[in-house]
Amino acid sequence: MTLHAQEQSLDTELTAEREHLEESRAALRRMRERAEALFATGDKVAGDAYTAEQLGRHMARRVAELADDPTTPLFFGKLDFGAATGTEPGESRTPGAGPGDEDTDHAGRAYHVGRRHVTDAQGEPLVLDWRAPVSRSFYRASARDPQGVAVRRRFGFHGGELTSFEDERLDRGEELGTASRILTAEIERPRVGPMRDIVATIQPEQDELVRAELADSICVQGAPGTGKTAVGLHRAAYLLYLHRERLRRSGVLIVGPNRAFLSYIAAVLPALGEVEVDQATVEDLVGRVPVRATEDPAVAVIKHDARLAEVLRRAVEAHISAPTEPVVVSDGSFRWRIGLEPLHRIVQETRREGLPYATGRDRVRARVVSLLQRQAEARRAESPSDAWLRRMGRSRPVVDFLDAVWPALTPDGLVHLLLTDPDALTAAADGLLTDAERALLRPAKPARTPKAMRWTAADAVLLDEAAGLIERTAGYGHVVVDEAQDLSAMQCRALARRSEHGSVTLLGDLAQGTAPWAATDWHESLRHLGKPDAAVVPLTVGFRVPAAVVAFANRLLPALAVDVPPAESLRHDGGLDVRTVDDLPAATVAEVRAALAYDGSVGVIAADAAVDGLRAALAAAGIDAATADDPAARARVTVVPATLVKGLEYDHVVVVEPAAIVAAEPRGLHRLYVVLTRAVSRLAVLHVAPLPEPLVPVAGDPGPPAPTDPMEQ
Numbered sequence: 251m252t253l254h255a256q257e258q259s260l261d262t263e264l265t266a267e268r269e270h271l272e273e274s275r276a277a278l279r280r281m282r283e284r285a286e287a288l289f290a291t292g293d294k295v296a297g298d299a300y301t302a303e304q305l306g307r308h309m310a311r312r313v314a315e316l317a318d319d320p321t322t323p324l325f326f327g328k329l330d331f332g333a334a335t336g337t338e339p340g341e342s343r344t345p346g347a348g349p350g351d352e353d354t355d356h357a358g359r360a361y362h363v364g365r366r367h368v369t370d371a372q373g374e375p376l377v378l379d380w381r382a383p384v385s386r387s388f389y390r391a392s393a394r395d396p397q398g399v400a401v402r403r404r405f406g407f408h409g410g411e412l413t414s415f416e417d418e419r420l421d422r423g424e425e426l427g428t429a430s431r432i433l434t435a436e437i438e439r440p441r442v443g444p445m446r447d448i449v450a451t452i453q454p455e456q457d458e459l460v461r462a463e464l465a466d467s468i469c470v471q472g473a474p475g476t477g478k479t480a481v482g483l484h485r486a487a488y489l490l491y492l493h494r495e496r497l498r499r500s501g502v503l504i505v506g507p508n509r510a511f512l513s514y515i516a517a518v519l520p521a522l523g524e525v526e527v528d529q530a531t532v533e534d535l536v537g538r539v540p541v542r543a544t545e546d547p548a549v550a551v552i553k554h555d556a557r558l559a560e561v562l563r564r565a566v567e568a569h570i571s572a573p574t575e576p577v578v579v580s581d582g583s584f585r586w587r588i589g590l591e592p593l594h595r596i597v598q599e600t601r602r603e604g605l606p607y608a609t610g611r612d613r614v615r616a617r618v619v620s621l622l623q624r625q626a627e628a629r630r631a632e633s634p635s636d637a638w639l640r641r642m643g644r645s646r647p648v649v650d651f652l653d654a655v656w657p658a659l660t661p662d663g664l665v666h667l668l669l670t671d672p673d674a675l676t677a678a679a680d681g682l683l684t685d686a687e688r689a690l691l692r693p694a695k696p697a698r699t700p701k702a703m704r705w706t707a708a709d710a711v712l713l714d715e716a717a718g719l720i721e722r723t724a725g726y727g728h729v730v731v732d733e734a735q736d737l738s739a740m741q742c743r744a745l746a747r748r749s750e751h752g753s754v755t756l757l758g759d760l761a762q763g764t765a766p767w768a769a770t771d772w773h774e775s776l777r778h779l780g781k782p783d784a785a786v787v788p789l790t791v792g793f794r795v796p797a798a799v800v801a802f803a804n805r806l807l808p809a810l811a812v813d814v815p816p817a818e819s820l821r822h823d824g825g826l827d828v829r830t831v832d833d834l835p836a837a838t839v840a841e842v843r844a845a846l847a848y849d850g851s852v853g854v855i856a857a858d859a860a861v862d863g864l865r866a867a868l869a870a871a872g873i874d875a876a877t878a879d880d881p882a883a884r885a886r887v888t889v890v891p892a893t894l895v896k897g898l899e900y901d902h903v904v905v906v907e908p909a910a911i912v913a914a915e916p917r918g919l920h921r922l923y924v925v926l927t928r929a930v931s932r933l934a935v936l937h938v939a940p941l942p943e944p945l946v947p948v949a950g951d952p953g954p955p956a957p958t959d960p961m962e963q
């Protein structure tokens with residue numbers, strides 16, 4: 251074929267693909283209109299109010315799921331399974347689309363792979379959901395293991411239109427891997443606004459994690475920008491697709507470090523058609539009381555220690571005591587009596603059952619009432635009514651007995667007792683806490699009642715643990731935990747209670763641990779999470795941070811005292827500019843101005859105390875700056891305190907005065923490592939004070955690449 255003929259044939263193919271996109275869009279529109287029509291008539295067809303509501307919710311969800319995002323095409327890839335006898339390559343036959351068709355022979359078929367299933371009026375699939383079993387080959391097939399795929403096609407797009415495609419003839423041993431132009435363009439795309447999905451370019455090692463079994467809990471250790479957050483969110487979407495009914499009932503929860511992070515990721519799952527996932531911080535989950543006080547980190551560290559779980563357990567146990575008097579109840583002309591021995595048996599038996607404390611109390615009551623019932627039946631030869639059973643359960647002697655051997659207990663009552671009554675704490679903490687630790691736990695001004703307590707954030711975690719001992723905590727079918735390196739033992743336990751009958755995806759990077767109790771070993775976190783057997787899997791290919799910036803940030807690693815596999819960056823573009831300046835606010839304004847000449851977001855990151863000043867300097871220069879918890883803000887510039895930037899990314903990052911970021915907190919070097927790894931395209935580091943020592947190149951080290959002028963990038 252001549253070059254010209256080749257180009258013509260490519261044009262024809264692209265035109266055909268664009269037509270397929272149009273047809274798919276029209277079909278999706280029809281699917282949505284049908285769902286909307288059903289939604290509108292739902293009330294009339296449903297028999298009763300409850301069914302109507304259920305149906306209404308279902309239909310509303312369905313309509314939301316079928317939304318079409320005009321800025322992204324409905325499909326991003328195509329699998330061509332090559333010719334079977336008598337069929338031309340590319341000729342579509344009826345493909346099996348749903349889950350469970352793994353064994354179908356796909357020879358001779360071609361499938362478009364996209365964000366959701368789209369079917370035509372006859373129910374024939376036009377686009378297969380990326381999560382369908384067949385679609386797996388889009389991510390996993392290789393020249394070595396083509397999985398029957400002859401040609402894998404990726405589409406380039408712009409603003410919802412297909413602009414190009416790229417073929418890999420796997421049947422001829424051709425494979426692009428990370429050299430794919432379309433992958434490179436996606437990774438190097440200037441970032442703006444909230445996080446986007448990565449369905450079009452999930453990498454094989456990421457796909458393995460995304461498609462892990464629902465029953466499997468996994469822990470991903472990955473350097474900054476290796477796609478941990480992306481993997482967690484796509485795994486949630488995948489599991490919801492595969493186990494729709496089950497997970498709709500039990501629920502899926504995403505846990506992130508703060509509001510800014512949660513709003514940054516909030517749009518990813520809805521874009522994948524998943525609108526029913528809970529997203530929360532650990533503080534939200536344990537927020538049964540308002541936090542009204544702060545405390546010395548040394549005190550918080552003790553409260554977050556796993557030993558406190560045992561202290562609380564013992565304190566609950568200590569409320570149960572042996573009966574000392576028989577129970578005697580008057581009932582009209584009768585008097586029923588339960589002797590000490592059966593009462594002892596009841597308490598012991600219930601204790602052995604290890605139920606939550608409040609359930610135990612109910613069980614003891616029920617057992618006492620059932621003994622009374624037996625006596626009444628023997629004497630009166632008839633079964634007492636339910637009302638009688640209730641009356642007995644609430645009778646003074648029974649309640650007095652319960653209050654003596656198994657008194658009612660509330661989480662705040664229990665924690666208040668431990669924190670304000672030194673004797674109670676000493677008894678429960680015997681052999682667990684030192685005298686000094688116990689003394690630290692006592693508040694300076696102990697409140698007289700639980701209601702009057704000014705609870706701290708760490709108290710909230712203790713209250714949650716106490717609540718878990720007293721009542722059952724409702725759990726989820728799957729919990730994705732991001733930035734998990736910052737969870738304390740007690741926070742892990744709070745999550746364990748919420749995933750006891752489900753599985754977890756734990757995501758994090760030990761090098762980015764900034765909490766005083768940050769994890770140093772994933773196996774320990776997994777033990778506290780109740781998933782000791784979960785595999786720890788590394789991700790080492792970085793998709794965010796340019797190689798030069800990674801090399802600069804990695805100078806901190808030896809000082810961070812963690813054992814993590816080094817990451818390699820897929821990005822060899824980008825710029826790094828480390829500069830001494832005279833006037834930080836003025837230099838920041840100038841740097842931001844220069845950055846605004848490019849596409850993409852600009853993040854100014856500074857020590858928390860410096861943020862207001864920098865924002866004011868930018869405002870005075872006429873530059874609008876958003877806050878980190880509003881990623882949808884129109885301003886392209888965001889000023890972010892160093893403590894809030896974890897998990898976020900900006901196209902151009904300006905780090906202001908690293909020494910101040912390090913000095914602001916005990917694990918300041920870890921914080922700086924987080925801060926330096928937020929840049930997608932360019933990083934400028936502006937400083938007046940000398941750089942923190944680990945960043946200064948030692949003799950023999952080539953140092954960071956020569957400073958580059960961002961304007962020339």
Ligand SMILES: Nc1ncnc2c1ncn2[C@@H]1O[C@H](COP(=O)(O)OP(=O)(O)OP(=O)(O)O)[C@@H](O)[C@H]1O
Nearest residue numbers: 448451452453474475476477478479480793794897
């Ligand atoms: N397979 C991929 N294709 C394209 N982009 C990707 C891929 N994987 C990750 N990315 C992009 O790389 C960036 C970093 O991903 P993500 O935030 O998930 O990393 P992370 O490991 O959670 O980082 P951090 O440790 O900083 O929290 C994001 O912009 C994400 O969209």
